Amino acid sequence: MNLELSVDRAVAEATERAVVADPGAKLDDRAGERAARHRALTGLGAALAVEAEARTLTAGVTAGRAEVAVWLGASLADLGGVTGRSRQAARKRWPHLGAVHRRRHWLGNHVDDLLWAVHLVLDADLEGADPATREALAAAVAATERDFAGEPADLDAAVARWRALDVLVDVRLRELLAGVPEEPADPSAGFAAHGARGVLRYYDHAVHSAE
Template structure:
């Protein structure tokens, strides 16, 4: 988009912004219908200011969304710095959530197989981990785990194609670990056999590793 096209878009927005007329009153230097013209001009000025603010807010949200998607796709703050021409510290200050996303994405990228393996074991031993109370809630979480596993298998298959949201598979994998597995581990009852105990212990290990690697103190 050229500067002229952008300016035309802003004018169109300003024309669409409803404003209340402000009349500061007549001026001694008014000539003819100048007071009326001034009121109209002040209205256009106010509408332009509101359009500018709306555009800035929308552009800021769009930029933040693009930055988040880029980091979920493996970009580092150094990569963003190369694009913006500013320091990594500037990126951290403007988008403080990116450091955490970068650490999560980096860890997830190196442990896709570990996650799916341990989540699969946890799923297969679900009946031996049912708590004394909250059976229905626990089994709902297990269904979510299995759905997440099926999605992960599809998302990370060698022949998978990019969807409308290229970063969605990483967010879904993060939810699988950080939300679903975490809640299952917290709710699980006493393992009924050694196999179930191994599955629960392994899942706890994966989650502990995730928490350690993605903590704010970890290098971003």
């Protein structure tokens, strides 16, 4: 793709829609110069509008690429290494990525333990657990185990499996436990519920304590 040609085309199209005031005639104008000057100023106004829009669009794309890198285990220092600036500068530029990094770091260190705890919950006879919620959690676990069994097909798939694991913990597991008593009557169910609630407390402390 020829970026310069694309920008030129965007400016030309924007010029057709732009409205810029004519500053008027100059004493040294030659024939047709006032009209030509007005057209040039209109083109400048259009170019500035395209520049602002392009800056916003590219900033969004760059932020998205940075988030993808963090979901795949990059630290803010790693981002700083690419930008040529410090970790603090990366944090200031993309403040939301601190939370993403905390989520990814915690999940990355607890995949096996997390799945073990969730399987205990699914295997237990939990009173108060909604069947539809249990089914959603079981489907999320099956998808996670499948996604982490091999290499992802592409970057989207690589990021999607971590985001899905995060939803499994922060949404699906939390929803299931919401209807379960604090002290289930069945001892094995109580063990599973206490363990899963411990996972959520650990997750909340690691992910949300800095917010």
